[in-house]
Amino acid sequence: DSGRGGNWPLTFSRYAGPGSHRYPVGFSGDTIVTWESLAFQPQFTATASNIGYGWWSHDIGGHMFGYRNEELEARWYQLGAFSPINRLHSSNSPFSGKEPWNFNRDVSAAMVDALRLRHAMMPYLYTMNYRAAEAGRPLVEPMYWQNPDTPDAYEVPDEFRFGTELVVAPIVSP
Known part of the structure; x- marks a missing residue:
């Protein structure tokens, strides 16, 4: 509907294999709320660029299942600040809500x-x-x-360049 009336539409879809980069925004699929899932997101986000996905998203904070861990949620928000698409998303339950006011004062801050x-x-x-x-x-x-040509550049899968001026090395473990 956003493409009607001369507006530019935005398509959002899961990764569907080579060729799906033609659609503007891709995402990593429904993520599990775990440290292991957070640890995978920087590499998945950075390597999406290898197949043409410049606009990439993931469920910041995790989407479902897993466990509630306030530090995990804060770290995911921090990674999200340096993601192409900063998108908070979760299943509809009190356990998985991502709003800052649902967390303790320090984590919310x-x-x-x-x-x-x-x-x-x-x-x-x-x-x-x-x-x-x-x-x-x-x-x-x-x-x-x-x-x-620098072998060390391949040894840091959870680090990436964010534009021309920044390198991101998120904290992805407790």
């Missing part, structure tokens, strides 16, 4: 800080997304893109 950081980066994100449109370079790139 960390979540709000991550969201404010993301908002403060809007000029940078706009610039990097313009670069993506003009030069075909995605916002997130695996470390080995800039240094393909």
Whole structure:
């Protein structure tokens, strides 16, 4: 419906194999609320660029099942601040709600800080997304893109470049 009346539509779909990058926003599928799932997201996000997915998303905080862990949720918010699409999403239950006010004061403050950081980066994100449109370079790139002949660049799957100026190395374990 958003494509009606001359508007530009936005398509959002799960990863469906090579070729599905033609659709603007992909996501990693319904994530389980665990540290192991969080630990996989940086690599999955960065390597999505290898097949043309510059607009990539994951369920920040996890979508379902797993367990409730407040530090896990805060760390996921922090990763989300440096994800191409910052999207909080979960199944509809009190256990999996992602709103900051559902967590203790310290965790809620960390979540709000991550969201404010993301908002403060809007000029940078706009610039990097313009670069993506003009030069075909995605916002997130695996470390080995800039240094393909450096073996160490392949040894840090949970680190990635975020635009031209930032390297992200999220905390993905307790």
